[in-house]
Amino acid sequence: MSPTISSSLCTVAALSGRPGRRAGQPGGNKRAVAQPLAAAAVTEAPPAVIAPPPRPVVSAPRRRGGRGVDGGADELVAWKSIRQERWEGALEVEGKLPTWLDGTYLRNGPGLWDLGDYGFRHLFDGYATLVRVSFRDGHAVGAHRQIESEAYKAARQHGKVCYREFSEVPKPDSFKSLVGQLASLFSGNSLTDNSNTGVVRLGDGRVLCLTETVKGSIVVDPDTLDTVSKFEYEDKLGGLIHSAHPIVTDTEFWTLIPDLIRPGYVVARMDAGSNERQFVGRVDCRGGPAPGWVHSFPVTENYVVVPEMPLRYCAANLLRAEPTPLYKFQWHLESGSYMHVMCKASGKIVASVEVPPFVTFHFINAYEEKDEEGRVTAIIADCCEHNADTSILDNLRLHNLRAFTGEDVLTDARVGRFRIPLDGSPFGELEAALDPEEHGRGMDMCSINPAHLGKEYRYAYACGARRPCNFPNTLTKIDLVEKTAKNWYEEGAVPSEPYFVARPGAVEEDDGVAISMVSAKDGSGYALVLDAKTFKEIARAKFPYGLPYGLHCCWVPRDK
Numbered sequence: 001m002s003p004t005i006s007s008s009l010c011t012v013a014a015l016s017g018r019p020g021r022r023a024g025q026p027g028g029n030k031r032a033v034a035q036p037l038a039a040a041a042v043t044e045a046p047p048a049v050i051a052p053p054p055r056p057v058v059s060a061p062r063r064r065g066g067r068g069v070d071g072g073a074d075e076l077v078a079w080k081s082i083r084q085e086r087w088e089g090a091l092e093v094e095g096k097l098p099t100w101l102d103g104t105y106l107r108n109g110p111g112l113w114d115l116g117d118y119g120f121r122h123l124f125d126g127y128a129t130l131v132r133v134s135f136r137d138g139h140a141v142g143a144h145r146q147i148e149s150e151a152y153k154a155a156r157q158h159g160k161v162c163y164r165e166f167s168e169v170p171k172p173d174s175f176k177s178l179v180g181q182l183a184s185l186f187s188g189n190s191l192t193d194n195s196n197t198g199v200v201r202l203g204d205g206r207v208l209c210l211t212e213t214v215k216g217s218i219v220v221d222p223d224t225l226d227t228v229s230k231f232e233y234e235d236k237l238g239g240l241i242h243s244a245h246p247i248v249t250d251t252e253f254w255t256l257i258p259d260l261i262r263p264g265y266v267v268a269r270m271d272a273g274s275n276e277r278q279f280v281g282r283v284d285c286r287g288g289p290a291p292g293w294v295h296s297f298p299v300t301e302n303y304v305v306v307p308e309m310p311l312r313y314c315a316a317n318l319l320r321a322e323p324t325p326l327y328k329f330q331w332h333l334e335s336g337s338y339m340h341v342m343c344k345a346s347g348k349i350v351a352s353v354e355v356p357p358f359v360t361f362h363f364i365n366a367y368e369e370k371d372e373e374g375r376v377t378a379i380i381a382d383c384c385e386h387n388a389d390t391s392i393l394d395n396l397r398l399h400n401l402r403a404f405t406g407e408d409v410l411t412d413a414r415v416g417r418f419r420i421p422l423d424g425s426p427f428g429e430l431e432a433a434l435d436p437e438e439h440g441r442g443m444d445m446c447s448i449n450p451a452h453l454g455k456e457y458r459y460a461y462a463c464g465a466r467r468p469c470n471f472p473n474t475l476t477k478i479d480l481v482e483k484t485a486k487n488w489y490e491e492g493a494v495p496s497e498p499y500f501v502a503r504p505g506a507v508e509e510d511d512g513v514a515i516s517m518v519s520a521k522d523g524s525g526y527a528l529v530l531d532a533k534t535f536k537e538i539a540r541a542k543f544p545y546g547l548p549y550g551l552h553c554c555w556v557p558r559d560k
């Protein structure tokens with residue numbers, strides 16, 4: 001079986017007789033060749049460190065994204081663009097930070113949604129803003145900085161969208177024929193590299209920001225937040241899009257690459273320290289007409305779980321200039337929903353079952369269920385499941401996020417637990433792992449103790465809901481054994497993904513802290529440190545300005 005992805009997005013490149021070219025390195029386009037990006041930052045960005053202004057540095061949308069009020073003091077800035085390129089400074093600490101907390105918390109997310117007088121429409125479109133909080137000896141230093149992607153630099157230079165983002169596309173260039181536009185889409189040239197979704201620390205210590213385009217993999221410096229270089233995959237796997245959430249451990253990296261031409265997924269792994277993905281196996285879709293969206297996927301110790309949900313990629317929507325209700329995707333309930341299980345060692349599929357319809361962006365974890373003799377009988381896979389309803393994508397339009405009227409409009413979500421039997425049965429199960437009322441029927445942006453990745457586990461940390469609300473507004477600690485939740489809430493505040501950091505030497509699964517960045521009701525922002533056991537606040541480290549909402553985080557321990 002050929003490991004080369006035959007995705008429709010590769011078609012033009014393949015036809016042009018330039019095999020093996022890496023995504024993001026189209027022939028003749030010198031801008032796309034790997035090179036340090038920081039040099040551009042020095043000439044184009046403002047001075048290295050800018051003192052914080054007295055008021056939150058946010059700007060309001062002026063067109064399209066809905067009318068906002070200028071970000072003065074006393075109002076939430078979660079959905080407003082950060083105006084400064086960068087800032088760094090000591091944070092005022094309220095409470096007592098644990099002295100063992102020694103390292104850097106990094107958070108990535110779309111923090112800039114305005115270009116001149118043009119406002120983006122969807123949360124996922126914003127240009128990437130990295131936030132850092134470094135903890136040492138009970139003190140905290142904070143910083144933020146825009147990631148210098150090609151897409152961001154071009155937008156800044158030309159004052160308009162220049163690459164295809166999640167929902168925004170560049171205005172059609174009247175000099176470029178339709179064929180030319182199709183060619184640049186299929187070659188990947190016009191796709192964004194705006195790596196605004198995740199941030200991971202690879203086993204070799206490099207820190208990588210990611211999105212769903214392969215070319216949007218960017219290496220950053222966790223200390224300076226400098227954009228260091230493009231992460232170039234040095235293999236022939238091809239593919240222009242991949243799962244935004246690879247599975248990363250100290251020794252390896254697993255990823256899923258959807259194939260839009262021959263609907264399916266390629267499973268690949270990469271050794272720590274390498275840039276070369278290796279083909280492990282392929283899963284053919286059982287439903288059509290395209291693979292399901294795979295924002296993330298889970299693994300166990302011995303297996304990779306490949307989800308196939310009815311929210312599927314749609315080639316026609318990829319080409320459209322105006323966003324459709326489901327953006328680049330389409331809902332195909334009739335196509336069925338499936339879960340596939342691949343053996344990591346052999347690449348063979350050991351189970352492929354039909355499951356009830358589901359909608360998920362974030363898998364939480366998975367593990368192997370064993371019988372008394374230690375034989376693996378089933379795979380358990382947990383996710384943040386939106387009750388098979390795609391409306392969450394509409395909830396996340398900036399207009400809706402900015403227009404909270406007190407009405408309860410956030411759609412319900414739960415911890416969806418799949419049970420995938422390995423005995424050849426054709427069906428798997430999907431049920432709520434606990435009563436969703438425990439976390440207010442809001443559930444997303446989850447982390448676990450990384451020592452339990454792929455293994456049995458008890459606790460998950462996520463954003464839940466206190467209703468009425470239009471967005472998850474609590475932090476919740478889920479106990480999957482007791483089937484209960486502990487919740488943190490502050491009126492009017494928007495917290496982001498709580499990230500678990502274990503205490504050095506910890507034995508118990510919840511011995512550590514959960515760190516979240518909070519955009520407060522009064523326009524301020526702070527890093528919140530909760531005791532992961534009690535889920536009570538230990539300390540908060542306050543930024544002198546409010547920060548926009550952000551998505552995912554990682555932890556970089558200090559080099560000793």
Ligand SMILES: CC1=C(/C=C/C(C)=C/C=C/C(C)=C/C=C/C=C(C)/C=C/C=O)C(C)(C)CCC1
Pocket residue numbers: 124164165166191192197211212213241244295318328361392443444445463472551
């Ligand atoms: C640019 C192109 C694409 C980009 C896809 C992107 C940027 C997808 C990002 C998805 C994210 C950030 C999902 C997050 C979900 C968060 C939820 C549900 C939170 C809920 C509340 O707590 C493609 C679409 C891949 C097509 C090519 C072009």
Ligand SMILES: [Fe+2]
Pocket residue numbers: 197198244245295361362551552
């Ligand atoms: Fe995500």
